[in-house]
Amino acid sequence: MDNVNLYTDTVNVNQQQIIFNYDYANNDKSLGKESNAMSKVELRLSCEELPNLDSTSKTDPRIYVFFEERRFQNDQVSTNWIKIGSTETIQDSLNPEFTQSFVFDYYFEHIQNLRFVVMDMDDKVNMEDNDYIGYVDTSLSELFAVAKDNVCRYPIKNEVPIGMNFKKSSGTNSKTPILSISIEILKDNNLYAMMNISGHHLDKKDVLGKSDPYFVISKKTADGRWLKVYESIIIKNTLNPQWSKIDIPLLQLNSGDDKKLLKFDVWDWDKNQDPDYIGGFEASFETIKTKKEFELINEKLKEKSDKKAAKEKDKKKKDDSKNKYQNSGVIVFDSIDIKEDMSFSHFSLGGTEFDIDFAIDFTNSNGEPDQKTSLHYINPKFDPLDFYSMNEYQKAISAIGYVLEPYDSNKLMGVYGYGGCFNKSTSPSFAYPLTNDEKNPKVYGTRGVLDAYTNSLKNVALYGPTNFAPMIGKIRDMCKDNVSKASINGHRTLLRYNILVFITDGTITDMEETINEIKKATLYPMSIIIIGVGKTDFTAMKKLDGDDRTTEYRDIVQFVPLNEFVGDPVQIARETLAEVPFQLLSYARKNDVYPPFAVQNAAKTTEKKE
Known part of the structure; x- marks a missing residue:
């Protein structure tokens, strides 16, 4: 179980805007890619229908904001909730709108979890001694993905979060209290x-x-x-x-x-x-x-x-x-x-959905799943919430999936297998849906991908070879409708962007076919991530950067050997996902496409003027 600590304030709250920048480089000394903030975002808070906890007047609400810091060291996970500041206290209000705002650096490749704790202030010095109303947990990526008109609305939970010493109030409320979070892009690195x-x-x-x-x-x-x-x-x-x-x-x-x-x-x-x-x-x-x-x-x-x-x-x-x-x-x-130009933040906040698909290697070089030496061996003590109880395939799925999951509003992810004989077949497949349903290859969230992968090991015969081309072609065909055919106000919009994640234990067998498929895929809104598991020499994978480099193909492939970062899911995600925003923007520039909401709003503004 995670170790949970509560930190004190890290910034001065006596100002109209609290700026919090978590130093990823300084807090993670391990080698790897540099983390670059995509933009600065400002959050503003308001509440509706708060319970009245004061006997002679109304509630005096104040919201404390926390940032989750997670460290992975020596096969242990420690979680620290850093209290970065709070709003002002508003006297006698059940529907407060706070002036104090919070500014964050936004990173695509990091999970930036936030916690908002709503208190009724009784002029007591210690935060925990005041009356507890409830909390909301979310993340910056989720705010970007689910915001409507740049606002997210969450029901306030009245349970006390694990590791926090609040006293649950005895007051009741017939209505569900709501926390509204408005999000605005202050500065884009565009x-x-x-x-x-x-x-x-x-x-x-x-x-x-x-x-x-x-x-x-x-x-x-x-x-x-x-x-x-x-x-x-x-x-x-x-x-x-x-x-x-x-x-x-x-x-x-x-x-x-x-x-x-x-x-x-x-x-x-x-x-x-x-x-x-x-x-x-x-x-x-x-x-x-x-x-x-x-x-x-x-x-x-x-x-x-x-x-x-x-x-x-x-x-x-x-x-x-x-x-x-x-x-x-x-x-x-x-x-x-x-x-x-348009920034990545404009696309993620502006209605562009992300479709995530995992393709998992079931070739016989992995070793039979019931053998402890197999890369597919499932630890009897496997816990989907415990990163260190997972095999390398599960670690790759977990590290990537939980970062990407919030960017798809319905959280449905495709999960496929390649190189194995599935569902009693005697012939290998190279783009087989692990749901066993060609029409419904998607599952709910990262947990669903982990479950589909684990269950598939019961009904697959490991085989070969390691062919990537069929899977790339399949996802490429899905991308054909990712851009709106009709223009709005003279502009086409990017409705979806696909990310295909291969997890493999060996080098590709159909290398030339795969390179040709990648060249075709560069014309479509998609990225390809390849994660190598095990101790194979993956030198040949460098060819996937493009064989014919005399032509300007869009860079869409990122390869990472898992064994260099296997102990830290934060590092895995950073190494594999840091290039995706640039790849999306490269496609948008070359094809003159825009975020859906931005174009729709521009069209509405034009109609009003007319």
């Missing part, structure tokens, strides 16, 4: 850079040709690591390449900080061997926007040249500066435009 970049006089690396250059951009994290944020297309057989219309969200490029150090590395692509390094440079985006031209330096070549020059000097030979290493070419930023 700027992106549109750039034209060219290379000049790059080093020749190919014996029978010139070079096949491409570049990689990385940003430096607070702990000194370099994180890859962008990889360009390959331009073949040239020493003077031109990359046009490169668009990168600033949040992805530099975490919204123009002073953050960036690293540009230019490589020569080779089909059957590792790429050759041409050269690179380091600079902040602030510097890049002003300087615009940078020499590419290959440190190995420079060091070799310097040593040769030193020897020449020792021998008192004539200095031949013309042959001395200068650079390996020049990169020029021909144009940089900073543009503003």
